[in-house]
Amino acid sequence: MSTSTNEFHVIMVGAGFAMFGTPEGPWNIAKRAEAKLGERLKVDAVIEVDPKRAEAALKIKSEGPHKSSYENTVILPSVAEFKKLVDQGKAPEPRAIFVATPPTVRGSTLPGKDLEIQLNRAFPNVAIFFEKPVATGKPWEESVGEALKVSEYLKANHKAPISIGYVLRYLKIVQQVKKIIEENNLTVMATNARFVVAYELAVKTDWWNKDIQLGPVIEQATHICDLVRFLGGEIDFNTISAHALEAHEKPGQLSKKNFDESVIPDHLRIPRATSASWKYESGAVGIFLHSTALHGTDYEVQLEVYADGVSDPCAPELLVRRPGSDEFEKTVTPGDDAYQTEMNHFIDAIEGGAEPEIFSSYEDAAKTYEMTWVIRNSAENANSKIKEQKGGKSYKLW
Template sequence: VGFVGAGGVNFGSPEGPWDHASRLETLNGICFTGIADPFVEFANKQLRKRQDNSDESKAQKWAECVVVDSFRKLIGLDGPRMVDVVFIGLPPSSHGSIYEPNNIEILCAKQGVHMFIEKPLSVSPPKELERVNQIIIESGVIVAVGYMLRYSAAVEKALELLQGKKAVCVNAKYNAAYSRIHKKEWWSVRTSGGPVVEQATHFADLIRYIAGEVDLSSVQAVSVPASASIAAQLSEMPPPPGGEHNVPQNERIPRCTSANFKFKSGAIGTLTHALLLHDQRYFTEIDIWADGIRVMIQDPYYDPKLIVRREHNNNEEEIQVPSIATGDDMYLKEVVTFIDAIHKNDPSAIRSPYADSVQSYLLTHTIRTRAEQFESKL
């Protein structure tokens, strides 16, 4: 196994409990052979932390791992191939393209290297992702995308409760805690794609997973841009050089975006994303309405629970479901599913294959574009 990118999504950060290395090093039959990152010194620090782990069974998995300055060295384009699998955890502006140097997925596919790709897939025009998908299909490599909420116990239980029903309305709300998001790239629309593409993509994907495809022609969206007087100065912006301090004004991300749309099934939906909360904990919920039943998924990241009103009933009930802290590690489940698919040469159990994830990108890209178009008219 190799890593493309030595940052938080692969090796951990203060933002939250998500990183792939910590899950992978608990699995049998895994050894780590390379980390590719142009910031070699930083990548070596990440590697040394893993090699110095007091848990010897984990530390030894890193014993032969080396740091290289380019993913090309991992996949055999510059020297012997070092990996069977890569975990791609890069800013979206650095991968997912058909053009060099950001055509990482295409080159991995052509080299026969399986890929776990973190969302979002890119900031490139959707047509480019469709071409990437075609090359992946032709190569036969196994690819999963990091939409971990599809593996959560809360979502699994919600789908069980909705079995035999068709969603009529889905309302999703996502308010991020921004004060610990230090990466300058995240605060730039040019490098992150904006918060709907970069972050709310999890809920855009979950909306599709629950209610089916959205009719993109129906999407309407508005936003509160960074230049708006009511939200221009976020009071807990991370200090320089992080946050948006060094991001040009015209590239700063919107503070809130709200979209409404119609599903191809005839159902309707809304998605609202904001970055207005302080500290670490997000506010997240998805409310699904169908004939005779309402299911709300609350706080699926940290402390998930379901609020349910069943058929022929006036009362709501609260259903507790396991969280990461109580044994339901959706990040681990998505990784185990991916590794098992490679061992079996059967990707059918992967809940977020590349082709499906392209559709989530199309939805978020459309929401962002429609909001920008509306703002440009004002």
């Protein structure tokens, strides 16, 4: 039973799929907060520019097992409006702020895109969880530069934990690979990363328009780009070379789309596959594939990490081949909910709990954002050169 001394007050910024769930995937910040905090959770406000969306989400919550967490939730259009309530003594200062807005309104110091700075000025001592990526904007050089400025601003001015939703870092098998590398004083030699999407339930037209959500490498494959940086180290972005399969090319024709792609101009449709290679600053090498190719609902995410005497293929299970052995040790982690682990770490960082480590900082996430832009640009430049060489005609892959 909650009491006034252990209630955990929060506000939620954004009332979309990432915050309240979707059939398309496991994203659901509210659900993980409920699981971690139980009846202690008190959601004082949902900040949402579309009040009907927030009303629909709260109606479902009012009929669910955690309805007590939402009994006094108000819907407001801005963080500034909630700050007024706090200043007037009508609401307590939150312990945490969860942010799942479109990245187009954050990741910048420019008015209208400076949500992080607004939050810091209103609540400099409140922990914040941001969904990834930290930004999406054009022109890309300006957007990346602005994200790095925000990183420096938060480092200098924010006095509470900040976590970015790069959830793959929290997988048990990923943490085990990290431990093997560190305990054996290994230097990664090579990585091979793959992120393959099941697209049947991806029906939001904006996602398929690379001028709006900037394409799957920046919006989605950012997860696997972040993971290779986490395990392999910093990447020399000048060495990145990429190619993309475009929507108009024959292998890019998809048979299970459940929306009308004809409303999107051909040159703005997302690539169906992107491959890239690079060198790490250490000298190691990496390769990468993102593809929108699978039917059904399950994605395929795989990462192979190689070091002297070590092979660590990560998928739903971990296979480790150690120095001096030809055999693979198999580790299976059924029921591993990395989203829940991520939430647990965030709350523990606030309360001094058992697992207070935050694995993804804003500064780190800004570097991942830059990496995804470099991959997209490299692929588009390569395709442009090929078309020029072919006289502007589409080229054959075989």
